[in-house]
Amino acid sequence: MRIVLNRRRLLGTGALGASGLMLSGCDRLNSNPAFRSALQEAGSWHEGAHRLIGGQALAREYAPADMSPVFRVNGTADPATADYNAHVGSGFARWGLQVGGLVKQPLALPLSALQAMQQRVQITRHDCVEGWSAIGQWQGPQLGQVLSLAGLLPTAKFIVFHCADTLEGHPYYESIDLADAFHPQTILAWEMNGKPLSVGHGAPVRLRVERQLGYKHAKYVMRIEARATLAGLYGGKGGFWEDNRDYQWYAGI
């Protein structure tokens, strides 16, 4: 057999082979732990860059006319556990937000207590990691107020939000650092678009942490825990998506 390789055919074969090699090479690199952690390291520089440039800058706030006509429900639409259903049935009258961990004074705050605190109202843009955005109005006390009420111990570095819902059999949780916890726009929202939070959007209370992507905005917050480290909690990466999908813990990008 004689194989004629002219220049054009050689180039064509080479290009096909190169793209095939590149693809399988990329997948192999993708699962190589050292390469992966190098990429993640470079990705983690975004947080430092944002803090350096922006400090505690506020996310843009919008006018009522800018709001999405329909705000899409995403993630869990209803935790539907027996406990949660009972709270929904009683209008969260017997529900209380637990605040504990590295605090001087653990708290159990009924919804009425959160509603009686000084409120912040903000119309902000919710950006999902998938790429879509929706604009809605949120109201609730600043998280910083609640944390100050409990009094953080000096060893506390992270604030963890434990939620009522489970995804793929894992309890949903999320975490932020103190810079975001005490950011003026970080609120525990119990009202959305002028109405009490619906079950789909996270009743009775969801976190709003406006400079990060949607998966950080924990819905159905039942318990807030101040911690020194995220290690030792579930997968150790600080959130459901971080543990189970390898999403970045800092979701400001």
Next chain:
Amino acid sequence: MAHQNDTPAASQPSGGDLVKRHRLSTRIWHWLNALAIFIMLMSGLMIFNAHPRLYWGEFGANPDAAWLEIGSMEGIAFPGWLTIPSFYSLADARIWHLAFAWILLVGAPLYLIWSLANRHLQRDLWFARGELRPSRIWHDITQHARLRLPTGAAALNYNVLQKTAYLGVLLVLLPLVILTGLAMSPGFDAAVPVSSWFGGRQSARSLHFIAAAGFALFIAVHLAMVVLAGPFNEVRSMITGRYRLPKERV
């Protein structure tokens, strides 16, 4: 690029000569960019797969009207042979995309400043006097369409079409893709309101995709021209910097 200053005017090089063409900075930047752009395009298509709809304005999600939708929401818009990774993973694509973004973010401004300082941009890429006359542009288009590529010393200079393509990438596509990328970051956007420069975050996302399509088009034409102009000579010039001038037509 043409280093006219390297060659005394008296000894004008002619067809068949091996001449110095591309500076080291251009060569390094070219290959770094080639790598980064391919990875950004392929991981970007995977990110697009997570929500294959584009909108104009600040917001846009499933209940809102999209100006472009590729595939169905359940299906995959771009197949595995075009994406990084080749299997569906938004998280993994983001790990690649957000790491390699640094090469463009840091490299593009550095190269622009360097090219202004060493006058590469003004001397080799910017349009010469009279070059933008319609008759001249038309001449270049017809010569290109008939694949009558320049020979001899004339091959050292870029024509209007090449200059338009390279300037378009350097001064339009690269800044646009970087700024619209930054606009989509809620953290950066709070610090510097980039998304409002583009009419909202979803507009920025749409423009990011359009700029990426512009890169894909540039790459397709660029590679075709490399093959037509003599791939060995062209690739060598971008690796070693030395280029053999095409022989004059007889």
